[in-house]
Amino acid sequence: MRLLIIRNPVAGQRRETFFQDILDGLRMRGCAVDILETERPGHAAELATANGGKDYDRLVIAGGDGTINEAVNGLMRLQTSVPFAILPLGTANVLAIEIGLDFKKREAVLDYLMGGRVRSVYPAQVGGRHFLLMAGAGFDAHVVDGVSSRLKKMVGKLAYVWCMLRLYARGWTRRYDVTVDGERTTAHSVIATNAQHYGGAYKITDETSLLRPGLVVVLFDSQRRVDILRSAIYLALNKLGELPNVRCLTAKEVEIHGGNDDPLQVDGDSSMTLPARIGAGERSLAMIWPTA
Incomplete structure (x- = not known):
């Protein structure tokens, strides 16, 4: 499985060890993982737009709910995109709770990233x-x-x-x-x-x-x-x-x-x-x- 991770390094500072454990687990399970880090506000959207249509099995957004929001906006600019998953590293992680992800357990997150099912979600909109x-x-x-x-x-x-x-x-x-x-x-x-x-x-x-x-x-x-x-x-x-x-x-x-x-x-x-x-x-x- 080929995964692209778009990561907000600022959002992940408080869970750096957990993030590295997830990376190690993905590679031990045979995943090919590429990582792109955001450098400024809005960059996650740019990276998602530029890479959301490429030959990956899944695009993983690593960060808080704000980073996920940016990436979702980037993916919405495309006609079709790679299915996206989340790696919650933020403060509240409301989206992870919403979908029922046990994001504090390493094995649960690894099972989700590699074995979760694809479902259609409907982002709402405000002011574009x-x-x-x-x-x-x-x-x-x-x-x-x-x-x-x-x-x-x-x-x-x-x-x-x-x-x-x-x-x-x-x-x-x-x-x-x-x-x-x-x-x-x-x-x-x-x-x-x-x-x-x-x-x-x-x-x-x-x-x-x-x-x-x-x-x-x-x-x-x-x-x-x-x-x-x-x-x-x-x-x-x-x-x-x-x-x-x-x-x-x-x-x-x-x-x-x-x-x-x-x-x-x-x-x-x-x-x-x-x-x-x-x-x-x-x-x-x-x-x-x-x-x-």
Whole structure:
């Protein structure tokens, strides 16, 4: 089996030993492995576009959810591409959790990379950019925007907790105009999700899947500190949809206005701003999933 690994060396610094163990395991199992490392933001997309149509059996994206997002955007530029797999090396690794990959166990990852099955996934899109997980405006987007890469390298997920507590202490006063499949409403925070999980192993909805087109729009109707705290607790308990001030709507398209130039987080990366139009996926990509 011939594998091409596109690796973000920055995202993998905290799991360097694990990455090397995976490489050794692949070669011991007879794989021919080529490695290309990213050198700057956006480079993973360029490398995926340039190599996604070449004669490899699988393209492996090694990094965090942001690196995977970049590579997916590169592959979407091609008419057809090599099936892609992921080697999770990031902070949250939400996509790995979404597909049920036990990414902390060496043998499980090796079995997945070599023996996983090909399935069709449907990236959603916003402003010409595709995403597999979610796009969010409001409280979570400001948290993501406030996390420095230096702090994330030092303390991992705790960097997000720190920024969340800091924003929580200041109070939340934003309100956005939201249009969901033509129906207008308002909300203090909005998450349009293509996946069931959010922020890690927390389940935000059961009503969507990467394996079919469609979004779930999660609308947070309260800005009170007590309700923000309650939302965080219910999310941790996988019961967010039970809150009366949280609405979950299935949708094909959602528009978010207000707070112009407010950050929009896409797959955990704050590189876009409002206003935004988010649409369900229309074209699929071939992705490797665990067999179990």
